[in-house]
Every structure is written in structure tokens, then in C-alpha cells.
Amino acid sequence: MPRAALLELGVRTASAAVLVPLALVPAWTGxxxxxxxxxxxxxxxxxxxxxxxxxxxxxxxxxxxxxxxxxxxxxxxxxxxxxxxxxxxxxxxxxxxxxxxxxxxxxxxxxxxxxxxxxxxxxxxxEAGEDGRDLLLWCLLIVWTTDTFAFLCGRVLRGRLLAPAISPGKTWNGLFGGIFAAGVVGGFAGILLGFPAETAVLSAVCVGMATITGDLVMSAVKRTHGCKDTGRLIPGHGGVLDRVDGLLFGVTIVAIWKLIVEGA
Missing domain, CATH: 1.20.1440 (de novo design (two linked rop proteins))
Structure with missing residues (x-):
């Protein structure tokens, strides 16, 4: 991995070490x-x-x-x-x-x-009880896993660009790496929560795909307005919107899935 990428990874990791507890504690307590x-x-x-x-x-x-x-x-x-x-x-x-x-x-x-x-x-x-809490934490795990492995695989493996007109830094290897990691980590966590194995893996992959879609959509919006990041509040990540763009799409998929399951 190039030195610049290692430096960026270090900054992102340090920021994540602060942000993850700030998100997990409220998500747990409600x-x-x-x-x-x-x-x-x-x-x-x-x-x-x-x-x-x-x-x-x-x-x-x-x-x-x-x-x-x-x-x-x-x-x-x-x-x-x-x-x-x-x-x-x-x-x-x-x-x-x-x-x-x-x-x-x-x-x-x-x-x-x-x-x-x-x-x-x-x-x-x-607020939907313990099941809702577990689903929210599961969603956070998948989103963070997808983001992390998409970044690592994209930087280490590089390869063909995914959408150069929208985001010149994203690659197909990053996409597949992020979704694969989402399926493995999210699928295993889903099984621990009591989901059938097939449902756990497929759902985790869908949330991972939604996460990457959210990232691409926001990249397109930023490109339209001529900016790289939505802000500079979070070192290594940019703005809050840069950090949660994938989560906004991922949690929507989980919420819709919950409504469908409850209505079935």
C-alpha cells in the first residue's frame, strides 16, 4: 500500500476510534x-x-x-x-x-x-424493543465492515475503476471486497441473532450493496457541486454526511425489511 494511503488509513482509524463509541453507546441505550x-x-x-x-x-x-x-x-x-x-x-x-x-x-x-x-x-x-436494537447494531456492523473493506481492497488491490466519472477513487475490487466482507461478517452476526443462514447472508449482502450505493450517490452529488467532501469536521473522512452516507441507505433497507417481515 502506498505511503499516502497508509497515512490516510491511520487518520481514518484514529477518527473511527473516537466515532464508533459515540455511535454505539446511544444505539445501545436508546x-x-x-x-x-x-x-x-x-x-x-x-x-x-x-x-x-x-x-x-x-x-x-x-x-x-x-x-x-x-x-x-x-x-x-x-x-x-x-x-x-x-x-x-x-x-x-x-x-x-x-x-x-x-x-x-x-x-x-x-x-x-x-x-x-x-x-x-x-x-x-x-425504539422497537430489543429486536430493533439488535437490528440497528447489526446494520451498523455491516455498514462499517463494508466501508472498511471497500477502502482496504480498493487501496491494496486497486484494479479497474468502478465509476470514474463519479468517484475516481473507487474500484471494482473495492466493491466486491466490501460486499464479500459484509456477507461474511454480517451473515455470521445475523446467524448469532437467530436468522436462518441464507437469510442472514443475503440480507447482509443487500445492506452492503445499499451502503456502497449511498456512497456513490453522495459522490455524484458532490461531483455535481464541485467538491470532494461535504465538510472537514472528521479527519480522514470529511464531513458528517461523508461518514453516514452509506448508513442512510443501509438503515433504510433494514427498516423496510423489518416492516415486510412483520407484515408477512
Missing amino acids: GWPLALLLALAGWRIGYEWFHMQGRRGLTAQVPASSAAAGALTAYYIAGPVAAVAAAFLGAVIGRIVLEGFARTLHRGLLGVALLAVPLVLVWELR
């Missing part, structure tokens, strides 16, 4: 720690979304401030789901004030649909 984490994530993702699309400075700061105020107020009055929704609604309203309704409509509502709904699904999934 309640207000998870609600607070989701509200903060909603505010930051809303900030990064509008910051990526608009001008620097005031155009992003006002929606972000609106989102933060709305989220904190909603949390104390109506609970965590309202807090996540208010974070994005505040960001959209702030943007409308600055740039008008027409320019904000397609950007703001798209952001709410793609980003806010999965955060609400995280909460709903975790």
Missing part, C-alpha cells in the same frame, strides 16, 4: 442519548447539505442556526422524532429566507427526503 445524537446529526447534515450547494458563509450559517434552534426546541417540547424533523425544516426555512422559495424547493425537499427520513428510521428501529 432514549435521550440517541435522540440527542440524531438531533445533532440532523443539524450538521443539514448544514453540510446547504453549504455544499450554496455560497460560503452566511448562506449556510443562517439555515444551520435555524436548524439548531428548531431541533433543540422540538426535542424539549415534542420528542426526538420532532427534533430530527425540525432540524431539517429549520434549515429549509432559513434557506428560503435567503434565496427564495423556488430555488430552495428542489434542493431543500430533496435533502429532507434523502437525509432526514433515514435518521427518523434509526430512531423508530431502535
Whole structure:
């Protein structure tokens, strides 16, 4: 592995050592720690979304401030789901004030649909008792495994580029490595949770594919707006949106799967 890639891996690992406990503890406990984490994530993702699309400075700061105020107020009055929704609604309203309704409509509502709904699904999934907690932790494990092995296989094995027009750093070897690791690790974890072996492996592969899809979709959005990362908050990863893009898609698949199983 090239020296630059090793350095990047070291920085990413150090950041992950801090971020993983910050995600695992609220996911395990649920309640207000998870609600607070989701509200903060909603505010930051809303900030990064509008910051990526608009001008620097005031155009992003006002929606972000609106989102933060709305989220904190909603949390104390109506609970965590309202807090996540208010974070994005505040960001959209702030943007409308600055740039008008027409320019904000397609950007703001798209952001709410793609980003806010999965955060609400995280909460709903975790609040579905012990089964929901286990599914959320299982989803996190698969997403992190997919991201890690896609990065490692892509850097070590290299090979043919996956989508050079969207993301010149992603390769087919990284794709297959990430999905294979998701199937092995997620499948084994699913069996421990009581899933049939075939269901565990197939479901884990689907979540892994959704994770990579989320990463590619966000790469396409960033490429459209001429930026490499959505932010610089997390060393080695970029912004919060860079870190959770795959999770947003992965948790949506898990939540839909849970609804289908419960309705069957």
C-alpha cells in the first residue's frame, strides 16, 4: 500500500476510534442519548447539505442556526422524532429566507427526503424493543465492515475503476471486497441473532450493496457541486454526511425489511 494511503488509513482509524463509541453507546441505550445524537446529526447534515450547494458563509450559517434552534426546541417540547424533523425544516426555512422559495424547493425537499427520513428510521428501529436494537447494531456492523473493506481492497488491490466519472477513487475490487466482507461478517452476526443462514447472508449482502450505493450517490452529488467532501469536521473522512452516507441507505433497507417481515 502506498505511503499516502497508509497515512490516510491511520487518520481514518484514529477518527473511527473516537466515532464508533459515540455511535454505539446511544444505539445501545436508546432514549435521550440517541435522540440527542440524531438531533445533532440532523443539524450538521443539514448544514453540510446547504453549504455544499450554496455560497460560503452566511448562506449556510443562517439555515444551520435555524436548524439548531428548531431541533433543540422540538426535542424539549415534542420528542426526538420532532427534533430530527425540525432540524431539517429549520434549515429549509432559513434557506428560503435567503434565496427564495423556488430555488430552495428542489434542493431543500430533496435533502429532507434523502437525509432526514433515514435518521427518523434509526430512531423508530431502535425504539422497537430489543429486536430493533439488535437490528440497528447489526446494520451498523455491516455498514462499517463494508466501508472498511471497500477502502482496504480498493487501496491494496486497486484494479479497474468502478465509476470514474463519479468517484475516481473507487474500484471494482473495492466493491466486491466490501460486499464479500459484509456477507461474511454480517451473515455470521445475523446467524448469532437467530436468522436462518441464507437469510442472514443475503440480507447482509443487500445492506452492503445499499451502503456502497449511498456512497456513490453522495459522490455524484458532490461531483455535481464541485467538491470532494461535504465538510472537514472528521479527519480522514470529511464531513458528517461523508461518514453516514452509506448508513442512510443501509438503515433504510433494514427498516423496510423489518416492516415486510412483520407484515408477512
